[in-house]
Amino acid sequence: xxxxxxxxxxxxxxxxxxxxxxxxxxxxxxxxxxxxxxxxxxxxxxxxxxxxxxxxxxxxxxxxxxxxxxxxxxxxxxxxxxxxxxxxxxxxxxxxxxxxxxxxxxx
Numbered sequence: 001x002x003x004x005x006x007x008x009x010x011x012x013x014x015x016x017x018x019x020x021x022x023x024x025x026x027x028x029x030x031x032x033x034x035x036x037x038x039x040x041x042x043x044x045x046x047x048x049x050x051x052x053x054x055x056x057x058x059x060x061x062x063x064x065x066x067x068x069x070x071x072x073x074x075x076x077x078x079x080x081x082x083x084x085x086x087x088x089x090x091x092x093x094x095x096x097x098x099x100x101x102x103x104x105x106x107x
Contacts, residue, residue, distance in 0.1 A: 005058065009066055013076040017104035018048035021063055022073040026050050033085035037073045040092045044101050078104045 013019045020037060024030030026048075029038050041048050053060040053072050064070050067081050075082045077100055082088060091097035 005062055006066065009059075009063065010079075012049075012051060013079045016047075016049040017078060018046065018101060019076045020048055020050045020073050021053050021059065021076075022050050023052070023054050025052055030054060031072075033071075034073045037075060037085050037088050040088060040097070041101075043092075044098050046101050046105055077101060 018041070020041070022029055022031075022034035022037065024034055026038055029035040038050075051059065053063065060072075063072075063074065067074055069081055069084060071084050073084055073088075075084070075088050082091070082097075082100070088097060091100070
């Protein structure tokens with residue numbers, strides 16, 4: 001993995017409190033898992049950035065090694081990987097996700 005790629009990803013995940021690497025966009029998610037994460041984030045109501053892995057082959061192929069997470073979507077809060085659809089859904093249903101997202105904007 002090149003330093004340029006690592007720097008690119010670091011900059012993306014540190015430039016926004018919440019960054020989600022998804023298939024598609026907020027407006028048009030291209031898989032059910034991405035759509036579910038977008039729906040949850042919209043319910044929480046805080047801004048978030050999405051990066052379409054389908055339009056960037058390098059990110060799609062190399063991000064899993066960088067994050068040590070094999071699938072998409074990948075949700076980062078304050079520069080840290082939270083997980084994918086299953087973990088985000090579980091955290092939302094248990095009430096853990098919303099305070100975490102809100103705390104990302106409190107700083």
